[in-house]
Structures are given as structure tokens and as C-alpha cells.
Amino acid sequence: MIKSMTGFGKSQLQLPTKKITIEIKSLNSKNLDINARIPSQYREKELEMRKLISATLERGKVDFGLYLEITGDENATKINEPIVSDYIKQLASFYKEGDRGDLLKMAIRMPDALKTVREEVDEDEFNQIIKGLKTALSKIDAYRKDEGKVLEEDFKNRITIIENLLKEVIKIDPERIEVVKERLRKAVEDLKEEVDENRFEQELIYYLEKFDITEEKVRLSNHLDYFTKTLNSKDSNGKKLGFIGQEIGREINTIGSKSNYAPMQQLVVQMKDELEKIKEQLLNIL
Template identity: 45%
Template sequence: MTGFGKAEAALPNKKITVEIRSLNSKQLDLNLRLPGVYRQAEYEIRNLIARAVERGKVDVFVTIESQAVQTAARINREAFREYLRQMNDALSFSGIDADYDALVPCIMRLPDVVSTDAETISDEEHAALLSAVERAAAELDAFRTQEGAILIADLLQRVDKIEACLREVEPYEKTRVETVKARILEGLAQLKVDVDRNRLEQEMIFYLEKLDITEEKVRLKNHCNYFREVAAAEQAAGRKLGFIAQEMGREINTLGSKANQADIQVLVIQMKDELEKIKEQVLNIL
């Protein structure tokens, strides 16, 4: 299910921005992009998002906007001064004039002159980061909940259309039986053979029972009702709704194979069309 969440955390000299975007996926596929200084908090960030997002392809972007110039590099002034003193002594002893434009870059490359402190974040910044992640995840969840409500409403409308088509089948059932009987009798009349009327009635009853669609109609109606119940009452019902849709498809297919009547076949095609749209949309629901 698609979604988007964004949150910001303001600190005295920087602003942290967290953006979370999700697309539909069968499992949780989490891609996290954050500054190196926040790598120590990666495990906590992943856990926070995993608790809020059950599945989906999720991209998380954490950025920092700093209002102050900051660097992890530090110049060791004592080491620099000592290197400079020794070089001045060596040059003076050798009778060479010192060229500081060339000398300073050389000293800066010498061992221990420039060091890099290990990047760490304060407890305040760590708490602000996790708070921003939680708020962004909550916003993503609210976005997905709203989209889910719209999808469920669309699915239920399509279930209503399937039931409407099912009700339209009923008027054609009686005429279908009479049409089938008339077709059989007409075929026998063209053969011009003697027929045992009692045996004919028995065989005709047996044949018409095989074409009866009452059970399929009842089961399809029950599946539609169960689909509504699950959609209204259960959390993360996407997979279960998918299973119910499969069962609805079986009944619709059987109804179509038994229909033996053009008008019913048209209604079956309409039901199949709505069911395919249901199956596509169910994949976007958790």
C-alpha cells in the first residue's frame, strides 16, 4: 500500500528531517538512507518502522540541515608548533630562508597534526531523531489507513454489483428450464423415434438437476456476506479477503458453466469483471 510520512526535529544548531515512502509489497522491504553520524541509531530506527509498517517496500530518508559550520577534523596545535619549530631550526642551521607558503602545507600532512574525532551524537539529538522517526511513521500509517478506507469502500461497491448481477439471474432460471426441455423435445421429435415417456421424464429430471445453480447462488451470496464481515471487523485483512475472492471466483465459474443460457452468461461475465477488479485492489490492502 502506498503512503508518505514526514516529520522534522529542530535542535539549537541543526534540523533533522525524516521522510518515509512506501509502495505495495508482500513482505517488509526496508531501505534506510541516513547520515553516517546516525548509523549508531540504525537498529533502533529499523525497529520503530517495523512496528508501524507490517509490509511494503519502504524507503526512509534522514537528512540534516546545520546552521553552524561543523567538522570532525581537529588541528593539534602543539604538534603543529613543534614541527614548525624543528623545521625553522633545520632551515636556519642549513642557511635556508623559510618559505611558509610551502612549509605550512607540508606540516599539515605530517603525522598527528590533523586528527578526526569519532562522530557521536548527544542524548538530546538521539532522542530528537527517534521522535522524528516515530512521528513520520505515524503519519505514514495515517496516510495508509485513509487510503485503505477508500479501497475497502471501492471493494464493497464491487461486491454489491456482483450481488446485483446474482439477483438478476433469478428471472432467467425458470425460462431457462423451459427452454432446455423444449430443446430436448424438439430434438427427439426430429429423430422420429418412439420414446418411453416415463424414462424420458426421469432422464430429463436428472439432466435439469445437473444444471441447477441454487447451491452456487447460495454459496456466492454467503461469500459476499463474509467478505463484508472481514472487511469491516478485521485488521490486516488483505490476504483473507484475497482467499474469499478466490472462493467467489469458483462459484461464479461454476455458475457460468451450468448456466446454459445467454442472458445468464452475460451476467456471469459482468460478475467476473468486477471480481478481477476486486482481486487487483485486494493486493493493495495489508
């Protein structure tokens, strides 16, 4: 079973005085890259949340957002009373006839008139956040599995096409050999010189050995079987599938370079086209 690296998961928590929304989005990447956007009061817990995300998603470019909306009587910003009182006293010495309300308006705009109270993260609240994070991770994992099923079906179809094209290559290979032999005989005849038939046969065998694709056909067939076997394994391993894809491409290229026969080269082009589409999608596999 394979998984895509593309996915999205979301969960929401309604706490007594706040609403928390957790969103996780992932795209393909060679490694795990987590970009976190969380409120400052939860920064001390960021490492713990990152570890949970890393253990679940393993690989990909991940955007993790934790959004906070205050819904109750909770405000972290407080008036710094001693500072404001001192400002009012100083202002009153300049504006002796000034209204106290006006002095307060001026004082509240002065530096340090407001202070942000940093509260410790409540463990019960954080446990609720962890549950919400696990819910979002469960959803993005399900999303990845669904995407993986679609990609898996596409891979199987394209591997089947390559296998059928390989069968055509095997079918026309004897014909190709005869065409190459005939081409060489005609070339010798065009020289209008007598040649030693035994010597010619030896040279012909040596020449044909350079164009023999028996090993490539066997290896390509084995690589295709191994790709399908890996595709059906329990674990998703995009890097392993990518390596097998490279080996498949190497054998296809060698067959193409050795073919020296237009009908076979056409089949090779079709195999390359299917393989390129597989390689493009392999970049999205976990």
C-alpha cells in the same frame, strides 16, 4: 476498517547545531521490506528505528530516509596534526626555500592528513529523533487510513453490483432451466425416433442436475456477505480479503461454466469484470 499500503510521512527537527529531516514512503508488497538511508553516525541505532517502523507499518515496501544538515559550528572532519606536521618537515627537506604556506597546502592533500572523528550518538538527541520518527509514522498511518477509506467505498460499491447481478442470475434461473429442457426435447425430436418418456424424464433430471447452480448461488451470496463483514471489521486484513475474493471468483466461474444460457453468461461476465477490479485494488490493502 482497512488501510492502504501506500503512504507518505515526513517530519523535521531543528536541533542546536543540525537540522534533521525524516521521510517515510511505502508501497504495496507481500511482506515488509525496509530500505533505510541514514547517516553513518546513526547506524548503531538503525535496528531500533527499524523495529519501530516494523511495529507500526506491518507490511509494504518501505523507503526510510533520515537526512542531516549541519547548521552550527560542528564538523566531524579534523586535521590530523601530527601527520600534517611530519609531512611539512619531510617536504621542507626537499623544498628548503619553499614557503611554509605552500608546504601546508601540499601536506593537507597527502593521505591521512584529515581524519573523521566518530562521535557517540547523544541520547537526548536520539530521543528527539525517535519523537520525529513517531511523528512521521503517525502521518503515514493517517495517509494509509485515508487511502483505505477510498478503497473501502469502492469495494462496497463493486460488491453491491455483484450482489445485484447475482439477484438477476437467480431471477432468470428458472427460465434458463426451461430453455435447457426445451433444447433437449427438440434435440430428441430431431432424431425422429420414439423414446421411452419415463426414461427420457430420468435422463433429463440427471442432465439438469449437472447444470444446477443452487449451491453456487448460496455460496456466492455467503462469500459476498463475509467479504463485507471482513471489510467492516476493526483490523485491516488484505490477505484475508484476497482469499475471500478467490472464493468469490471460484463460484462465479462455476456458475458461468454451468449456465449454458447466453443471458446468464452475460451476467457472469459482468460479475467477473467487477471482481477483477476488486482483486487489483486488494493488492494495495494492508
